[in-house]
Amino acid sequence: xRLQLTAxxxxxxxxxxxxxxxxxxxxxxxxxxxxxxxxELTMRGVYYKERxxxxxxxxxxxxxxxxENGQADAHLLVDAITSASVAAxxxxxxxxxxxxxGYRHQLGRLRxxxxxxxxxxxxxxxIYGGVSAALELFDKNLxxxxxAGAGHDWINNAGMPSSTLEKRELSNxxxxxxxxxxxxxxxxxxxxxxxxxxxxxxxxxxxxxLINGLPVHERHPEQRTRHALASSLRRFIPGTSTTVxxxxxxxxxxWGVEGHTPEVGVIQDVGDHVTFGLRYRFHTxxxxxxxxxxxxxxxxxxxxxxxxxxxFDSHTLxxxxxxxxxxxxxxxxxxxxxxxxxxxxxxxxxxxxxxGIAHAALTIPFGY
Amino acid sequence: xxxxxxxxxxxxxxxxxxxxxVRPHERQNLARKSMIxxxxxxxxxxxxxxxxxxxGADGGTGEPGGGCGCN
Numbered sequence: 085x086r087l088q089l090t091a092x093x094x095x096x097x098x099x100x101x102x103x104x105x106x107x108x109x110x111x112x113x114x115x116x117x118x119x120x121x122x123x124e125l126t127m128r129g130v131y132y133k134e135r136x137x138x139x140x141x142x143x144x145x146x147x148x149x150x151x152e153n154g155q156a157d158a159h160l161l162v163d164a165i166t167s168a169s170v171a172a173x174x175x176x177x178x179x180x181x182x183x184x185x186g187y188r189h190q191l192g193r194l195r196x197x198x199x200x201x202x203x204x205x206x207x208x209x210x211i212y213g214g215v216s217a218a219l220e221l222f223d224k225n226l227x228x229x230x231x232a233g234a235g236h237d238w239i240n241n242a243g244m245p246s247s248t249l250e251k252r253e254l255s256n257x258x259x260x261x262x263x264x265x266x267x268x269x270x271x272x273x274x275x276x277x278x279x280x281x282x283x284x285x286x287x288x289x290x291x292x293x294l295i296n297g298l299p300v301h302e303r304h305p306e307q308r309t310r311h312a313l314a315s316s317l318r319r320f321i322p323g324t325s326t327t328v329x330x331x332x333x334x335x336x337x338x339w340g341v342e343g344h345t346p347e348v349g350v351i352q353d354v355g356d357h358v359t360f361g362l363r364y365r366f367h368t369x370x371x372x373x374x375x376x377x378x379x380x381x382x383x384x385x386x387x388x389x390x391x392x393x394x395x396f397d398s399h400t401l402x403x404x405x406x407x408x409x410x411x412x413x414x415x416x417x418x419x420x421x422x423x424x425x426x427x428x429x430x431x432x433x434x435x436x437x438x439x440g441i442a443h444a445a446l447t448i449p450f451g452y
Numbered sequence: 453x454x455x456x457x458x459x460x461x462x463x464x465x466x467x468x469x470x471x472x473x474v475r476p477h478e479r480q481n482l483a484r485k486s487m488i489x490x491x492x493x494x495x496x497x498x499x500x501x502x503x504x505x506x507x508g509a510d511g512g513t514g515e516p517g518g519g520c521g522c523n
Binding site for chain 2: 132223231314361
């Protein structure tokens with residue numbers, strides 16, 4: 085992911101996350117034995133590996149009931165990124181820390197919410213805040229949602245200490261409209277339209293393209309307007325306790341990228357406590373207007389060596405397995421806990437190469 | 453953009469045809485986790501982060517993307 089990374093002592097946020105994780109786990113396990121379930125705590129570890137990048141991401145998610153009509157959530161995570169730099173012939177490491185939270189409150193048919201997120205790494209800091217509203221209509225058969233948010237990023241090239249320190253900034257804005265319609269006792273369809281606008285530095289501060297033998301820093305447009313329309317249809321088959329999921333997303337932006345992403349999935353419940361799932365996702369996109377495999381003119385307005393702006397196809401095949409402790413004969417807290425494994429493989433014909441992903445998670449319900 | 457508009461109109465037409473009213477006591481199957489979202493918040497967040505860092509197309513989740521230097 086990063087071309088040049090730095091090793092640094094464990095920052096204050098990392099220690100804070102570690103202490104908070106431990107405290108939350110102790111609180112959840114202590115409270116779960118005696119009280120009703122008012123929330124849940126999920127510990128998840130993710131392992132991601134592609135040709136030259138490996139990511140290990142431990143994370144903690146908490147859901148907390150607040151009074152009769154409120155619900156709060158919070159998450160903490162660490163991205164431990166190891167990237168092999170073929171050009172430099174070395175292995176580079178970096179950590180990213182993220183904390184976020186939100187709150188939703190039900191007021192009759194209206195649900196209001198807000199969320200915030202902060203992410204920091206040696207050469208990139210990001211903050212985001214958003215609000216949302218959802219209105220239930222027609223006896224709760226149709227739900228209409230609106231969301232808006234804004235974020236700001238601070239970027240520098242601290243990972244390349246031999247260079248003069250450069251600083252850049254990026255602002256992001258999101259507007260979203262969602263519709264969810266119950267079609268029958270066993271089917272529901274939903275649509276989400278996202279409009280995002282980004283203004284500021286959107287290239288990679290380290291990446292260069294060789295043009296006529298000379299390195300030229302990546303140059304991307306500073307404005308980008310993006311449209312994404314996603315739909316999802318879920319159908320439950322009572323006779324076999326099977327859920328079929330169909331999804332599709334259309335994407336376009338003013339850089340010329342256009343993408344189609346269909347997805348199909350099957351989720352099979354086995355009794356009340358075991359679930360299997362399979363999914364297949366296909367993604368195809370055309371390249372950005374200014375993207376070239378090779379540039380000949382170093383004075384061209386935009387230069388990009390970003391593989392995700394190239395034309396490519398990708399196929400994702402995934403499997404999941406979830407089991408509650410009750411399926412193994414446990415009662416009480418152990419019976420209510422749920423373990424989950426997710427394995428995915430991504431095959432894609434771009435410079436990133438194929439990738440493998442594995443998740444392991446444990447969810448503990450608790451009360452207080 | 454033309455295809456985008458066609459897609460948007462088609463989805464709205466599909467929505468308008470969905471007029472079945474399902475009463476609250478008939479929604480036990482709709483309340484299943486598999487009918488809401490089988491993925492937990494952490495899995496969804498990781499997936500969105502990964503695709504945002506590896507695909508030029510992003511969004512459609514109602515959630516913000518980006519927020520890292522992994523571009």
